[in-house]
Amino acid sequence: MKLKICGMRDEKNILAVAALHPQYMGFIFYPRSPRYVGDDFKVPALPSSISRVGVFVNDPVSLIMEKVDRYALKYVQLHGGETVAQCKALRQEGVGVIKVFSVDDDFDFNQTRPYEEVADFFLFDTKGKYYGGNATAFDWKVLEQYNQKVPFFLSGGIGPDNVEAIQALKGMNIHAIDINSGVEESPAMKDTQKIGTIIHVLNSIS
Template identity: 35%
Template sequence: MRLKVCGLTDMNQVRQLNDWGVHFCGFIFYPKSPRYVLNNNTTEAIKRVKGTINKVGVFVNEKEDNILKMVDECGLYLIQLHGDETPRTCENLSNYVTTIKAFRISENDNILWKIKDYQDVVDIFLFDTEGVGYGGTGKKFNWNMLKGLSIRKPFLLSGGIQPDDVPELQNFMQDSVAKDLFAFDINSKFEIAPGIKNLALVHEFFNQVNPL
């Protein structure tokens, strides 16, 4: 199974992930985030990171022109929209770059209703946990809410995934919804500090989920 490591701020760590064969790295371009990648990096430094790892830019209610500017200046391969972006905005951007739309899930949500207007205008969905504001919460939503659904689009599973969740993820993959599961997305539960990952934990987790 593919893995995305999000919220990275250290380009040397990104290079290490690339060497291991990790599939995606996420850079947060949201100034209010403690993992805002441009606090300590230039766009040129991000662009210089090469390899097979796919660079994903995470944006929250950002202007379309600014997003496309960052795609060009940083050499991003995908974008992830984590705010309240409209289907029209998503469609406009997906004409230029592979686009992930994130949905923050709460216990009472009708997931199929929530995603229906985005079904034909983005490339990939991501399901995360509802929280205050737009950042990750480090908490899980109820993954059972996805079971039995037909998402009909590749999706990333996010929201508080931690190192000892492999058995639960293996169980999730037995459900019919997993036919559309594209990747796991990890972040804060694998950190030493915001934006700095515990690479030993990431490497162990990757070795466990990569063969799934």
């Protein structure tokens, strides 16, 4: 099971987390997020094994592609109401698409079906006040209602205290876990010891 660390911004912290070799690292380009990278952000040199993911909310394809080119993003993570046509257009530009769905106990997984042919991955996050980073986990049992056709990232309040429970999802098409606020000292600053604990647990249940 792969690991994505999202909401990175500080250069030294990025390099410290990169030394732990997560497969994905996420950078948030949504200005209203407390983890927004800002206008002058620069990504330090990262190992080629770490895929760069840009997080966007309801931005036009042209703006997203500008960021993709500027920051050498391999994937875009779409947290808003992006259409199937927008996802298709981005894939045609050669960038991978991670389409996000906000999940609660009443979520209808039929909402994912139109995106099955235009997304490389889905990401299931906790429905809350914010576009991600709500620091709470949804009831993972609802994932039994998902048809498992598109591999998915699991997000929402995952930290050292509950990561072992992911063992119960091993039979599902889970590609990676996405951690953010559950390992933070402050917005955008990650605790490498907590990440190390999560990596140890993931290795034990893989």
